[in-house]
Amino acid sequence: MEQLQNRITQDGKVLSNTVLQVDRFLNHQIDPDLMVDIGRAFAERFKSAGITKIVTLESSGIAPAVMAGLELDVPVIFARKKKSLTLVEQFYHAEVYSYTKSETNNIFVSKAFIEADDVVLLIDDFLANGQAAKGLMQIVEQAGAQLAGLGIVIEKGFQGGGDELRQSNIRVESLAIIDSLEDGHVTFRNEAHP
Amino acid sequence: MEQLQNRITQDGKVLSNTVLQVDRFLNHQIDPDLMVDIGRAFAERFKSAGITKIVTLESSGIAPAVMAGLELDVPVIFARKKKSLTLVEQFYHAEVYSYTKSETNNIFVSKAFIEADDVVLLIDDFLANGQAAKGLMQIVEQAGAQLAGLGIVIEKGFQGGGDELRQSNIRVESLAIIDSLEDGHVTFRNEAHP
Numbered sequence: 001m002e003q004l005q006n007r008i009t010q011d012g013k014v015l016s017n018t019v020l021q022v023d024r025f026l027n028h029q030i031d032p033d034l035m036v037d038i039g040r041a042f043a044e045r046f047k048s049a050g051i052t053k054i055v056t057l058e059s060s061g062i063a064p065a066v067m068a069g070l071e072l073d074v075p076v077i078f079a080r081k082k083k084s085l086t087l088v089e090q091f092y093h094a095e096v097y098s099y100t101k102s103e104t105n106n107i108f109v110s111k112a113f114i115e116a117d118d119v120v121l122l123i124d125d126f127l128a129n130g131q132a133a134k135g136l137m138q139i140v141e142q143a144g145a146q147l148a149g150l151g152i153v154i155e156k157g158f159q160g161g162g163d164e165l166r167q168s169n170i171r172v173e174s175l176a177i178i179d180s181l182e183d184g185h186v187t188f189r190n191e192a193h194p
Numbered sequence: 195m196e197q198l199q200n201r202i203t204q205d206g207k208v209l210s211n212t213v214l215q216v217d218r219f220l221n222h223q224i225d226p227d228l229m230v231d232i233g234r235a236f237a238e239r240f241k242s243a244g245i246t247k248i249v250t251l252e253s254s255g256i257a258p259a260v261m262a263g264l265e266l267d268v269p270v271i272f273a274r275k276k277k278s279l280t281l282v283e284q285f286y287h288a289e290v291y292s293y294t295k296s297e298t299n300n301i302f303v304s305k306a307f308i309e310a311d312d313v314v315l316l317i318d319d320f321l322a323n324g325q326a327a328k329g330l331m332q333i334v335e336q337a338g339a340q341l342a343g344l345g346i347v348i349e350k351g352f353q354g355g356g357d358e359l360r361q362s363n364i365r366v367e368s369l370a371i372i373d374s375l376e377d378g379h380v381t382f383r384n385e386a387h388p
Contacts, residue, residue, distance in 0.1 A: 024307075028271060028272065028304055029269050029307045030269065032264035032269070032270060033264065059252035059253040059274075066226050066229060066257045069226040070226035070230065076257075077222060078224065109222075112217075113222065
């Protein structure tokens with residue numbers, strides 16, 4: 001998605017060889033118009049997949065997921081994060097380790113909102129090692145629902161999570177894939193889609 | 195906002211005399227179409243206020259805030275919550291006590307995103323005792339920006355936070371005001387706006 005790549009180049013800040021800050025438009029300050037275009041891009045890629053629900057993870061996944069939900073005309077569920085979990089029997093849940101924050105969170109979704117006949121699109125702002133994606137996939141599996149694939153705003157290709165999922169035949173559609181942040185410079189992988 | 199009241203009546207669950215669960219359409223599962231209408235309703239009420247930024251609080255404020263930002267054509271910033279805070283000098287921050295969760299969170303916004311010449315609309319999903327609203331107002335004040343008012347999806351009128359703010363001449367626009375949850379029944383305050 002050229003517009004997103006341009007925005008990353010223009011407003012992203014490379015903080016290290018592994019950390020890209022995009023808090024000017026995605027995960028602290030949000031550009032609503034860009035979110036509409038991101039939602040449309042996800043909808044375009046998954047429009048033939050029969051999606052019935054979108055599941056994302058609080059907080060930065062919510063804006064792109066809701067815009068995709070609007071385009072695909074399906075409800076959006078955001079998994080919540082908590083250090084510990086009570087009332088476990090009412091929730092699907094999984095553990096997600098964050099390398100950036102060096103902490104483990106339980107993520108959970110009420111059993112009321114994903115059913116066995118759902119076709120689920122997972123959306124998240126970032127895909128790096130794939131820990132959050134795997135947690136969300138476990139939740140879809142617990143619900144007995146079908147996973148249509150993952151829609152990712154920014155994939156850090158050099159951290160391998162996306163390619164590992166693709167090798168397991170999971171459909172991963174990333175709107176921007178970054179192959180390197182070395183020397184303070186963002187290098188994008190050539191996009192498979194225009 | 196009649197459509198929201200109907201939705202609360204239809205899909206809200208009164209869990210006690212003080213707790214209304216709206217996780218079917220607002221704060222766990224999200225109805226994107228309803229969010230569009232909520233965003234439009236906020237924009238309609240604040241369109242003459244010269245808003246330059248919308249500030250909300252993760253996570254449930256994000257969807258309504260982004261839709262309002264889309265209509266008003268302004269960026270949306272979501273304050274982040276954390277138990278403790280590092281790098282304090284880079285952030286505006288405030289403490290927010292949650293009665294529901296019996297916990298105090300620091301909420302913070304990067305100093306990069308609110309400037310002294312901004313006119314800020316605060317948006318949140320709920321207003322009860324007004325603790326979160328006051329925390330967000332402190333952040334606007336620290337930035338030296340102008341507060342245009344608060345846009346609230348659901349105000350629990352019986353907990354008094356909204357009326358207390360109105361008495362301090364803060365503009366509070368709530369799309370639904372609930373005056374009682376007694377006997378498992380949602381009683382709305384008559385709306386000032388159609």
